[in-house]
Amino acid sequence: MTEPTFGPAFRDQLDKLLAWRRDVRHFQTRALPEGLLDTLIEAACRGPSVGNAQPWRFVRILSPERREALAVQVDGHKHAAGEQYSGERKALYDGLKLHGLREAPEIVAVFCDEQGEAGQGLGRVTMPETLCWSVVTAVHTVWLAARANGVGLGWVSIIDPHSINALLDVPEHWRFIALLCLGYPERETDTPELVRHGWQDRLPPATTRLER
Template structure:
């Protein structure tokens, strides 16, 4: 049976050690990995103005750059934005897109949507845009011949690496998804074959919330893991 997210981790069996170096992390190292996963948050409102030191930022970007990628294509680039004018221009794009999005939700849901703070573009000292080059590796990339979007999926893994490393460093990250991709690409003067996959707000924070903000505010709860498990074939479920 799967563990409850807050349950204590059982002692892992030691795997074979053919090369003289332990294959499993120590208990403390494993706990640190799981802590980063469970305590990662999408930060919007808790940013401090202090800049992230270059050596810390380099570690985060290096972690992102060590993400797995299909065919080892490494399709990501990173645009670092700290210019207030560029931030203001991006914030204007967000405001327009968010006004359109708000009209999709009516009644109490719409009222709650309008109360949510969904970005920290100007609040965070640094914005990081993770892009995906859709032609990197050439016209035929190993492992991408059947699914052409594997470059996008690979870039998402770079974002996750960045986010988890940031949590371990005490640095907050917030993903701003309410942006028109084409307008953002024009603003950032991206080449035609490069798409902006993730717009991240980055900086030290006053706190990491004990639970995801959307869950705490009543927008949506975490689904039970046992309701999402299937074996061998899809098991029909009720509405979610």
């Protein structure tokens, strides 16, 4: 097999992909092309995993009742979380849209199978949490693959992780990692939504890097 060459043009495109990978909350309702979701999940499964354990489990949510139950739960948690704010910050928070569970054409829950036999425990004896971190890399991989296909992804995090397994009828030992909304964005932008709405600016790279 010939080793690929990633030249300056590709690196420029990769940089743009990273810049345009945004957390999307506003979706068009039109469906994704047939088979595209499968393609994106296949890309996610090429992500790295500790001991090659490949612990990710993707659950496509098709039931309107389950989708609505998730949306109602998230709305409730958003309201409760808003009680910690006051004044202008509270008004700003109340105006934020934190999910697209009712509009996005595809909803996918992502779990970590902590009892899977693959990998034989390699690399995680002292840091078992790396199994879940491996699933997070899969989420980021599907995020980039989606963006490269013109599809937006929103990661819904304001949810009770302990209720998801029963709601979706999946094995109890699967650990919930992420609830993802996928679809075509209502608008394309390289500016994070929370920056655009004045919640939090991007920090300069120098503030997150230390040299010892």
